[in-house]
Amino acid sequence: MVDERAQKATIRDVARLANVSLGTISNYLNGTKGVSARSASAIDAAVAELGFIPNSGARVMRGARSHAIGFIIPDTTNPFFIEVARGIEDVAIEAGHVVVTCNTLGDPDREDHYARSLSEMRVLGAVVTGMTATESHLRLLASSGAALVVLGTPDLNPTMSTVSVDDRQGGYDAMSHLVGLGHRRIVLVGGPAGDVQIARRFEGARAAWSEQTGLGVDELRRVDALGSTPATRMAAADALLALDPLPTAILCANDVIALAVCARLAQRGFTVPGDFSVVGYDDIDDAQLAPVPLTTVRQPQFEMGLAAARIVFALAAGSEELQHVSFEPTLSVRSTTSAPRTHALAV
Amino acid sequence: MVDERAQKATIRDVARLANVSLGTISNYLNGTKGVSARSASAIDAAVAELGFIPNSGARVMRGARSHAIGFIIPDTTNPFFIEVARGIEDVAIEAGHVVVTCNTLGDPDREDHYARSLSEMRVLGAVVTGMTATESHLRLLASSGAALVVLGTPDLNPTMSTVSVDDRQGGYDAMSHLVGLGHRRIVLVGGPAGDVQIARRFEGARAAWSEQTGLGVDELRRVDALGSTPATRMAAADALLALDPLPTAILCANDVIALAVCARLAQRGFTVPGDFSVVGYDDIDDAQLAPVPLTTVRQPQFEMGLAAARIVFALAAGSEELQHVSFEPTLSVRSTTSAPRTHALAV
DNA sequence: CTGTTAGCGCATTCAG
DNA sequence: CTGAATGCGCTAACAG
Secondary structure: OOOOOOOOOOHHHHHHHHOOOHHHHHHHHHOOOOOOHHHHHHHHHHHHHHOOOOOHHHHHHOOOOEEEEEEEEOOOOOHHHHHHHHHHHHHHHHOOOEEEEEEOOOOHHHHHHHHHHHHHHOEEEEEEEOOOOOOHHHHHHHHOOOEEEEEOOHHHOOOOEEEEEOHHHHHHHHHHHHHHHOOOOEEEEEOOOOOHHHHHHHHHHHHHHHHHHOOOHHHOEEEEOOOOOHHHHHHHHHHHHOOOOOOOEEEEOOHHHHHHHHHHHHHOOOOOOOOOEEEEEEOOHHHHHOOOOOEEEEOOHHHHHHHHHHHHHHHHOOOOOOOEEEEOOEEEOOOOOOOOOHHHHOO | OOOOOOOOOOHHHHHHHHOOOHHHHHHHHHOOOOOOHHHHHHHHHHHHHHOOOOOHHHHHHOOOOEEEEEEEEOOOOOHHHHHHHHHHHHHHHHOOOEEEEEEOOOOHHHHHHHHHHHHHHOEEEEEEEOOOOOOHHHHHHHHOOOEEEEEOOHHHOOOOEEEEEOHHHHHHHHHHHHHHHOOOOEEEEEOOOOOHHHHHHHHHHHHHHHHHHOOOHHHOEEEEOOOOOHHHHHHHHHHHHOOOOOOOEEEEOOHHHHHHHHHHHHHOOOOOOOOOEEEEEEOOHHHHHOOOOOEEEEOOHHHHHHHHHHHHHHHHOOOOOOOEEEEOOEEEOOOOOOOOOHHHHOO
C-alpha cells in the first residue's frame, strides 16, 4: 500500500533545508519581494535537491485562477481550429499557461462535461466557438469566473467579447469572383445545418449573385455535407455530380469540404478548373498544398487565436470593457478557378 | 475594485442552505456514501440555487490528482497526432477528465514549460511521444507523480509503459511492395533528423531492399524535409526532382510528406503513379481523400490513443507493472503505386 | 445515516 | 529583509 511514486516535498521542506522561512520562499519563488542573495541561493539549492514542485492546487484554492485556458471547438479534425489553437497556445505559453482543447463534436453531453471540468479547474478563461453563446454550458463556465471570448460575430453575442471575420463579406467576395469569371451555374456546398458562420457566408454569396447577375437566388443550388467526416464530404461531391444541369462552379463553405470535392472530382475523372471551378473558405495550409492550389477566402487563423487569447488575459486582468476584434477576409485566387467552358456558357 | 465576476459559493454555503453538514454534502456529491433522500434533494436544491461549482484545486491540494492528463507532441499540424489525441480524449472523457495537449515543436523551452505546468497541476498522467524518454523534462513530470506512457518502442524505453507499432516492419512492407512492383530506383524521403521512428522505418526498408534485390543499400538515395512546414516538404519534393537519374518510386516517412510530394509532382506536371510511385506512412484521413488515393502503411491512430490513455488510468489506479501494447502496421495499397514504366526499367 | 474535526500546501498578512 | 500565524475549500476519519 506504500505509494512511493508521489513527490512529497513541500514548501516547508524547502524552508527547513534552506534554513529560511516559508514567507521568504514564497516571496522569492513568486518574485513578490526581493530576498537576500544568501537566501536566494540557499532556496535554489534546496529546491533542486528536494525536487520541489509547487502545487498549483493550493494556489487555486486560495482564490487564484489556474494557469490554464480552455478552447472549446466542435471538431479537431478541421485544420482551421488547429491553427487558431496554435495562436492561442503561443500567447498562453508566454504567460506561463497551458491550453485545454475541448473537442465537443457538437454533443451536448461533451459540452457539458467540458464546461463543468473547466469550471471546476477554475481556468483563467476560455475561447469558445459559438453560435448563441447563451447556451447553458457557456453560462456555467462564465459563472465560474472564467473570462470568455467567442470566436464569432458581435451581433449575435452582444454581451461577450468577440473575435470575428466578416463572413458575409467573404461569401460576397467569393461569389463575385465566380460571377466575374462568367459562371452562371453555381452550387453552394454547405456543412451540417445550423452553422451560423456558413449561413452568413452564403448570405453574402447570394447578395453578390443577385446584385451582379440580376438573377434570382433560387437559381443558386445547394448541396450539404451531412456531417463532419471525410465520407460525408465525398458524398456531397457525388450529390453535386448528380445535379442536372451540372454546375460550372462550386462554392464551398470551407476548405476541408472544397479539398474533398476537388479530390472526388479528380477521382471521377473531371478536371479543375477545366470542368469545374472550385472556391473554398479559410485558407488552411492544405489549400496551397493541393495538387491544384485552391482559390479560397482567407481567414487569418493564427492571428485570430493570438487576438482571442490576448483578450482573455486582458479580461482576466480586470479589464471591464468588452472587446470586439474583427478581421477582414481576403480572397486568395489560386488555380482552381477560371472562366467556364464555352459550351457550358451556351446553356 | 469590486470583483463581482467570481463565483463565491462554497460547500459550506451549500451546507448552510441545505441544512446538512459538510461531510454529508461531500459524501453525496462524490458518491462516497449514500445519504438520505431528504438530504439529497435538499443538497440538489441548494447547489442549484447557489450555482455551486466544486473547486478542484482543493481536492488536489489534499493529495488527489487533478482530473487532467497531458499529451505531449512535437507538432499539432500532423493529423496523425490529432487522431491519437481523439482516442485519448474519448477515454479521458469517460473517466471525467480532460486532456491538455502540449505542442512542443521540439523546442526544449516549451518542453520544459509544459513538463513544469503539468507537474504543478498534478495531472493524473500523460502520454508522451518520445524518443529517449529519459529526457529531463519527462523525468520532472514523472517525479511529480504523473503516470507516463510513451508512444514509442519498448526497447528504447525499458523503464516505461509503451504503445507502439512495429516501425521496422512497416518500412519493410512498404519497400517490399515497391520492389515487388519492379522498382529499382527508389528515394527515401525523411523528415527532420533525429526521429527514431523514421530511422526504424527506413531501417526496415533497407533490409527489404537488400534481401529482395541483392543490391547494396547505397543504391537507395535519400532526401529530407528540413523542417515540419509545408514549405520544407515542398522543397524536399523539388530536391527529389533534381536527382539524376530520377527515381521511379518515392518512399516517404509519413503521409504528410507523401501528400505534399504528390501535390508538388502534380503541380510540376508529373503523374502519379505514371511517372512516380509514391508510398506514405500513417494512413491519415487525407490519404484516402487525395485526388489519387495514397498507398500507405497504416498505423491505427485512434486505437493507439485509446490504448495509451487506458494504460495511464491503470497505472494511476495503482497498477505496478509496465505495460507494452503493440500494434501491427498494415500496408494499404491504393492508387499511388504501380509498376515503373518500361523505359524506366531499362536504365 | 449524519455531524464534527483536522489538516492538505501555499500566499498573505502582520510583527519584528 | 525575515518569521510566525492564519485561512483558502475540501475530504477522510471518526463519533454520534
